[in-house]
Amino acid sequence: MYKPNFDTVHHVAIIGSDYEKSRKFYVDIMGFSVIRENHRPDKGDIKIDLKMNDETEIELFIKAEAPERVSYPEAKGLRHLAIKTNNIEEDIAYLSYQGVKVGELRVDEITDKKMVFFYDPDDLPIELHE
Structure with missing residues (x-):
């Protein structure tokens, strides 16, 4: 088959x-x-x-x-785009320097990996995951 x-x-x-x-x-x-x-x-x-x-x-x-995108409460469908990174702290500093809205760095409770959300000009959530 x-x-x-x-x-x-x-x-x-x-x-x-x-x-x-x-x-x-x-x-x-x-x-x-x-x-x-x-x-x-x-x-x-x-x-x-x-x-x-x-x-x-x-x-x-x-x-x-x-x-407008429905965010809270979250609607069905695609939730966010996640991008793999090897140096999340430097990426956060770079994005912040560029004036990008960046959330708080945290650790994924399931994978135990560092992650952070940042937002495009229309507030689309994008995740960095190390």
Whole structure:
């Protein structure tokens, strides 16, 4: 019997509301490179494909009229994006220096690894996990 091989995330799609703020955050601060950018007036958005690494991309959709994200109480669906890091303290210092909202460093009670949440310009939670 066929067994699928689902072992790599190809991309994560994120919706932002402000082109300049989102592009600065994901390209200049996070360091993702632009693969392609498409202005799509028929869909009312701008789609920027970003390279995170050799296997994973971020699809960044800029849509000024998108509804606000439900955060508290949390709604069903994707909860957050988590990024692996090898030096969480330096990453926290860097993000804070860049003016990014960063939460309190804590230890994951299940994995016993350091973790912290920070937020993109639209308050999307992003986790750093060491």
